[in-house]
Amino acid sequence: MNLQYLRAFYVTVQANSISNAAKMLHLTQPGLSMQIQSLEKELQVSLLNRSNKGVELTEAGKVVFDYASTILSLQDNIERDLKNLKAQKKQLLLGSCKAIGEYALPCSIYIYKIDNKDVDINLEISNTQEVMDKLLNRTINIGIIQGNTHNPALKTQKITSGRLLLVTSLPLIKDVITIDELYRLPLICRENGSGTKQTIIDFLKKYHIALDDLNIIYELNSMEAIKSSVIAGKGIAFIPELIIKRELRDGMLKKIEIEDFEIISDYYIAYRSDHHLSLHENEFIKFIKSSKRGFC
Numbered sequence: 280m281n282l283q284y285l286r287a288f289y290v291t292v293q294a295n296s297i298s299n300a301a302k303m304l305h306l307t308q309p310g311l312s313m314q315i316q317s318l319e320k321e322l323q324v325s326l327l328n329r330s331n332k333g334v335e336l337t338e339a340g341k342v343v344f345d346y347a348s349t350i351l352s353l354q355d356n357i358e359r360d361l362k363n364l365k366a367q368k369k370q371l372l373l374g375s376c377k378a379i380g381e382y383a384l385p386c387s388i389y390i391y392k393i394d395n396k397d398v399d400i401n402l403e404i405s406n407t408q409e410v411m412d413k414l415l416n417r418t419i420n421i422g423i424i425q426g427n428t429h430n431p432a433l434k435t436q437k438i439t440s441g442r443l444l445l446v447t448s449l450p451l452i453k454d455v456i457t458i459d460e461l462y463r464l465p466l467i468c469r470e471n472g473s474g475t476k477q478t479i480i481d482f483l484k485k486y487h488i489a490l491d492d493l494n495i496i497y498e499l500n501s502m503e504a505i506k507s508s509v510i511a512g513k514g515i516a517f518i519p520e521l522i523i524k525r526e527l528r529d530g531m532l533k534k535i536e537i538e539d540f541e542i543i544s545d546y547y548i549a550y551r552s553d554h555h556l557s558l559h560e561n562e563f564i565k566f567i568k569s570s571k572r573g574f575c
């Protein structure tokens with residue numbers, strides 16, 4: 280398959296216009312149309328229907344478009360890695376779950392950079408599932424995830440553990456509740472794919488409790504947004520102790536104990552099983568597992 284033609288098709292679909300895509304690719308409109316037609320001829324299918332409203336994918340086009348993003352991303356990653364190799368450039372392509380990436384990891388990167396000024400660091404922060412997806416599609420080489428994964432394509436090493444605390448800013452909530460009382464609390468929860476949410480789901484299973492059985496008032500895809508909502512009195516949430524130490528100390532949040540109930544969350548370094556770790560990647564992993572990392 281001609282990747283240049285595939286990119287022409289992909290950009291055209293994203294732009295929803297032959298003329299706009301031609302400008303983006305620095306091609307003439309006839310030249311772009313010819314590339315798409317050549318791809319259709321090569322694949323022996325029709326990919327696009329053209330109209331005054333733009334372009335519309337055929338059923339075959341939908342299949343090709345779904346794969347095109349991954350294929351073109353791999354091409355870009357290969358070119359990037361080869362370019363860095365030729366320049367002898369040391370680069371860390373990192374991804375992190377939000378609980379670590381938004382709060383603890385920036386301090387660690389700062390400390391690491393003091394002794395490793397020649398290493399360029401690119402950090403992408405998303406939820407745990409998205410970090411694993413980026414590892415598998417080779418957008419990043421090292422990830423930090425919440426909870427372990429049993430995907431054989433990934434290797435993991437545990438780096439730390441921490442409690443998930445049920446917290447509130449509301450004055451009328453009791454300091455200690457029973458599991459039965461948990462059902463009535465207005466809970467704010469993370470989105471699907473979040474390591475925090477999955478940790479809670481796995482823990483509740485031990486008590487034969489489904490997360491849907493609880494009073495979930497809404498979900499947010501940001502731990503910072505959840506923390507702000509709880510501080511504002513909008514609800515109650517399970518939040519990693521790691522990221523609310525200051526708020527607990529200053530009295531902005533208070534912990535609600537649940538009788539005979541404690542959730543521990545584990546955090547892991549993850550990387551592809553087939554990825555050969557470079558020297559500086561190995562050194563970073565050793566650093567992030569050590570007491571030098573300085574989680575804030």
